[in-house]
Amino acid sequence: MTDNELIWRIAGGSGDGIDSTSQNFAKALMWSGLNVFTHRHYPSRIRGGHTYVEVRAKDEPVQSRGDGYNFLLALGDSFARNPQEEAYYGKEELKPLYENFDDLREGGVLLYDEGLLDDEDVDEIGLEEAAEENNWHVVPMDLRGIAKEHGREIMRNTAGIGATAAILDISTDEFEKLIKQNMSGDMQEANLNVLHDAYEAASELDIDHDIEVPEGSHDEEQVILSGSNAISYGAIDEGCRFISGYPMTPWTDVFTIMSQHLPEFGGISEQVEDEIAAAALALGASHAGVKAMSGSSGGGFALMSEPLGLAEMTETPIVLVEAMRAGPSTGMPTKPEQADLEHVLYTSQGDSARVVFAPANIRECYTQTRSAFRIAYEYQIPAIVIYDQKIQGELRNLPASHFDEEPNADPGSVLTEEEIQDAAHHTSGKFQRFLHEPEDGSNVSPRSVPGQKDGRFLATGNEHNPSGHISEDPENRIAQMNRRLGKLDDIRADLDENASHQTYHGPEDADYGILVWGSQQGTVFEAVDRLNENGHSVKALGVSDMAPYPKEEVSEWLESVDEALVVEMNATAQFRGLTQKELGKYGDKLSSLLKYNGNPFEPAEIVDGFESSIDGEELAASNMKYVPAAGD
Amino acid sequence: MSAFSAINEEREIERDEFTPGIEPQATWCPGCGDFGVLKALKQAMPEVGKNPDEVALFTGIGCSGKLNSYFNSYGFHTIHGRSLPVARAAKLANPNLEVIAAGGDGDGYGIGGNHTIHTARENHDMTYIVFNNEIFGLTKGQTSPTSPKGHKSKTQPHGSAKSPIRPLSQQLNAGATYIARTAAVNPNQAKEIIAEAIEHDGFAHIDFLTQCPTWNKDAKHYVPYTDVQQSDEFDFDVSDRAEAAEMMRKTEERLYEGEVLTGRMYIEDERPSYGEEKRQIGEMPEEPLAERYFDEDAEWERTYDNLLEHHK
Numbered sequence: 001m002t003d004n005e006l007i008w009r010i011a012g013g014s015g016d017g018i019d020s021t022s023q024n025f026a027k028a029l030m031w032s033g034l035n036v037f038t039h040r041h042y043p044s045r046i047r048g049g050h051t052y053v054e055v056r057a058k059d060e061p062v063q064s065r066g067d068g069y070n071f072l073l074a075l076g077d078s079f080a081r082n083p084q085e086e087a088y089y090g091k092e093e094l095k096p097l098y099e100n101f102d103d104l105r106e107g108g109v110l111l112y113d114e115g116l117l118d119d120e121d122v123d124e125i126g127l128e129e130a131a132e133e134n135n136w137h138v139v140p141m142d143l144r145g146i147a148k149e150h151g152r153e154i155m156r157n158t159a160g161i162g163a164t165a166a167i168l169d170i171s172t173d174e175f176e177k178l179i180k181q182n183m184s185g186d187m188q189e190a191n192l193n194v195l196h197d198a199y200e201a202a203s204e205l206d207i208d209h210d211i212e213v214p215e216g217s218h219d220e221e222q223v224i225l226s227g228s229n230a231i232s233y234g235a236i237d238e239g240c241r242f243i244s245g246y247p248m249t250p251w252t253d254v255f256t257i258m259s260q261h262l263p264e265f266g267g268i269s270e271q272v273e274d275e276i277a278a279a280a281l282a283l284g285a286s287h288a289g290v291k292a293m294s295g296s297s298g299g300g301f302a303l304m305s306e307p308l309g310l311a312e313m314t315e316t317p318i319v320l321v322e323a324m325r326a327g328p329s330t331g332m333p334t335k336p337e338q339a340d341l342e343h344v345l346y347t348s349q350g351d352s353a354r355v356v357f358a359p360a361n362i363r364e365c366y367t368q369t370r371s372a373f374r375i376a377y378e379y380q381i382p383a384i385v386i387y388d389q390k391i392q393g394e395l396r397n398l399p400a401s402h403f404d405e406e407p408n409a410d411p412g413s414v415l416t417e418e419e420i421q422d423a424a425h426h427t428s429g430k431f432q433r434f435l436h437e438p439e440d441g442s443n444v445s446p447r448s449v450p451g452q453k454d455g456r457f458l459a460t461g462n463e464h465n466p467s468g469h470i471s472e473d474p475e476n477r478i479a480q481m482n483r484r485l486g487k488l489d490d491i492r493a494d495l496d497e498n499a500s501h502q503t504y505h506g507p508e509d510a511d512y513g514i515l516v517w518g519s520q521q522g523t524v525f526e527a528v529d530r531l532n533e534n535g536h537s538v539k540a541l542g543v544s545d546m547a548p549y550p551k552e553e554v555s556e557w558l559e560s561v562d563e564a565l566v567v568e569m570n571a572t573a574q575f576r577g578l579t580q581k582e583l584g585k586y587g588d589k590l591s592s593l594l595k596y597n598g599n600p601f602e603p604a605e606i607v608d609g610f611e612s613s614i615d616g617e618e619l620a621a622s623n624m625k626y627v628p629a630a631g632d
Numbered sequence: 633m634s635a636f637s638a639i640n641e642e643r644e645i646e647r648d649e650f651t652p653g654i655e656p657q658a659t660w661c662p663g664c665g666d667f668g669v670l671k672a673l674k675q676a677m678p679e680v681g682k683n684p685d686e687v688a689l690f691t692g693i694g695c696s697g698k699l700n701s702y703f704n705s706y707g708f709h710t711i712h713g714r715s716l717p718v719a720r721a722a723k724l725a726n727p728n729l730e731v732i733a734a735g736g737d738g739d740g741y742g743i744g745g746n747h748t749i750h751t752a753r754e755n756h757d758m759t760y761i762v763f764n765n766e767i768f769g770l771t772k773g774q775t776s777p778t779s780p781k782g783h784k785s786k787t788q789p790h791g792s793a794k795s796p797i798r799p800l801s802q803q804l805n806a807g808a809t810y811i812a813r814t815a816a817v818n819p820n821q822a823k824e825i826i827a828e829a830i831e832h833d834g835f836a837h838i839d840f841l842t843q844c845p846t847w848n849k850d851a852k853h854y855v856p857y858t859d860v861q862q863s864d865e866f867d868f869d870v871s872d873r874a875e876a877a878e879m880m881r882k883t884e885e886r887l888y889e890g891e892v893l894t895g896r897m898y899i900e901d902e903r904p905s906y907g908e909e910k911r912q913i914g915e916m917p918e919e920p921l922a923e924r925y926f927d928e929d930a931e932w933e934r935t936y937d938n939l940l941e942h943h944k
Binding site: 244266268269282288290314400428454459468 | 718719921934939940
């Protein structure tokens with residue numbers, strides 16, 4: 001079998017430089033003209049534990065992790081606590097070699113560092129047998145020895161890259177360029193020597209295999225970045241200059257990127273005592289006239305519930321991001337899941353009035369974060385960007401021109417001092433900040449900002465009258481509730497007119513549909529292509545607007561198919577539930593394919609899941625769950 | 633040109649400006665100490681030369697949280713215990729605002745205790761008034777973090793087994809740079825202390841004893857009181873941390889023995905405020921951030937020109 005793609009997995013322990021090496025490898029392949037996509041898997045610990053990253057490279061654009069991998073560079077875990085013992089979690093040092101080596105494709109290459117991993121130990125895990133059965137090409141090399149000869153042991157990863165390049169017959173030019181760009185002095189020299197020596201040593205082995213690394217070229221300049229980068233850059237370009245937060249995986253990435261760059265852009269970052277404070281600070285900054293954000297992951301976001309409700313009640317614009325990880329409670333901190341949807345939609349007391357976007361990829365992370373700020377400040381409402389650990393850390397290349405957009409720092413519906421003079425005031429002297437019927441006929445009553453002359457008003461979490469004073473008058477209550485909730489209809493109309501966030505894929509007249517939200521979109525789209533090649537008639541709809549829900553778009557699409565499978569990474573089919581609730585029907589048309597084992601779907605799993613659902617067969621794979629439509 | 637012309641407006645300020653044109657019926661009970669805070673705050677304003685549109689008053693939840701319903705300035709009645717994080721961000725966003733936060737003893741020493749400690753630690757240039765009546769008022773008389781040990785209430789029928797919080801000592805350790813205790817029954821001192829606190833460049837904490845005639849009849853309205861600065865018995869240096877600590881301990885203990893000590897407890901003028909510290913290390917712009925959003929000539933840099941190179 002000849003693969004027309006490379007899926008290179010580098011596996012080691014946390015601390016072995018797996019992440020940085022994979023980033024360099026991906027960038028070098030992008031420079032060589034290929035399209036790349038990475039998939040990260042790591043444990044919640046600082047040193048040791050099986051960590052791997054897959055770099056998938058093709059000549060055509062890649063939007064998903066692949067099925068398994070065809071090249072494994074197993075460095076072994078140099079930080080294993082009990083390297084030679086059968087530890088609680090299995091033989092730690094060897095884990096990066098044997099754990100899920102079943103996923104190595106037939107005919108694949110398995111290169112391991114025999115400098116760290118003892119050959120006798122390797123014999124014990126049945127590698128020889130498995131290699132024979134699957135026609136793997138096993139290449140033991142003393143990468144550690146090569147690294148130590150020129151520099152330090154940590155350079156095993158550079159040796160691994162040199163050897164990979166030789167085996168796959170790719171030029172080392174781009175790797176050299178990267179080393180020269182990132183390092184200097186002795187460090188640079190040592191790494192270059194390690195790279196070359198490993199390349200020479202591997203060339204001499206003359207490994208015969210079937211992987212053909214494709215060749216490609218780009219029409220325009222490319223950049224490679226993560227979802228966290230794209231969310232941060234979207235925020236900055238939409239005028240956000242204030243962030244407050246408390247560290248929590250995987251949200252920490254956005255917080256770090258923003259904290260590092262905001263001062264350069266004249267902004268402020270605050271690391272505070274807890275997430276309640278984090279959300280409250282963003283609210284305070286926004287109240288004082290600054291475009292502000294905060295964010296967290298599941299548990300931290302739970303602490304933000306009350307400030308979130310305060311933002312809804314006082315109509316203070318705010319953008320929050322929620323980076324999902326596997327729950328409940330502390331769950332699996334470094335593993336992706338899409339199980340916080342209901343949490344984000346409904347948390348906080350009372351009827352919620354908020355906007356929730358779920359970008360599906362890096363491109364959408366940028367555009368939808370910008371949308372979130374625009375909507376939040378124009379409509380004086382909290383907007384939440386919900387994403388997961390998968391998008392947060394995956395790298396993908398895309399044209400630099402995608403970011404060549406004008407900035408927009410417009411603070412939204414805020415009055416100037418001149419406008420305040422002409423605006424309605426109460427006889428108490430207070431500015432009427434919460435009019436029942438705003439003058440332009442919309443549901444948004446423009447605000448003033450502290451320090452503006454004659455703009456003073458009371459913002460309160462209590463129900464309030466037009467000047468902000470606490471009121472429990474029933475008529476006022478109804479007017480204010482209807483106006484605040486009415487903004488959601490205005491926003492839906494705005495989005496429908498200006499920026500649909502939904503993505504359609506596959507033949508329009510297909511009989512079957514796959515409905516997906518957030519990070520699994522690319523994988524579903526790849527599966528849809530394969531299903532159509534296999535003779536099925538399938539299309540997909542990727543939904544990003546969780547609230548206000550795009551009812552018209554989704555019902556129109558659902559009407560056009562006989563049945564639809566909803567694919568999501570959680571155990572209780574939250575998005576399917578939302579869809580049925582919002583549309584009030586389709587319970588008999590929607591079935592679910594769910595995965596919640598801490599790993600995102602592979603395209604082949606969705607193909608299998610779809611085919612067994614059509615054939616009415618049991619799912620072969622035990623790592624997923626199928627839930628049929630009502631009545632089936 | 634500033635987009636906020638109310639800030640630093642040069643004119644005489646009248647006390648009445650802080651009374652709303654139509655005064656809402658206060659929710660406070662007759663004889664409540666909260667009236668004393670409102671009165672002292674209004675009186676302090678002309679002294680510090682601040683007008684209603686440049687003052688932002690952030691409150692928590694409870695009887696004390698209603699303060700900005702009866703005070704004519706920008707107001708933000710937040711959620712229980714969270715007035716400080718909302719307030720301090722407004723100060724960072726626009727350092728020219730006069731930021732005041734207020735709440736009760738449950739609000740600041742109980743549910744929001746974490747924020748009280750951290751805001752003091754950071755030394756934000758703002759004033760924090762804690763209405764301390766040693767009881768939960770609005771929820772009808774439960775034991776609070778400052779209720780004396782043994783205090784009986786519906787939720788502590790056998791008397792509280794807990795020693796009360798020591799708010800002054802706690803704030804000294806946390807890092808507040810102006811700490812005072814005053815009482816609603818002492819309006820002149822209260823006014824002076826509020827004015828000093830506002831003028832202090834750093835975090836000023838006022839533990840304000842507010843009698844609750846409805847739920848805490850035992851507290852005897854905090855009379856008679858002693859102003860420690862006026863008394864010969866207490867000769868201590870208010871800028872000396874060790875002497876201040878000793879004075880605070882005495883003040884806290886004697887309150888529960890029936891002796892009400894008030895006055896300035898600690899004043900530290902040297903320590904820079906948080907905003908100054910942050911500007912010093914280049915983490916905060918020199919000009920108020922809020923001004924930029926109203927300046928049509930402001931330049932907004934974009935990531936495409938500044939950050940994308942690294943990803944190529």
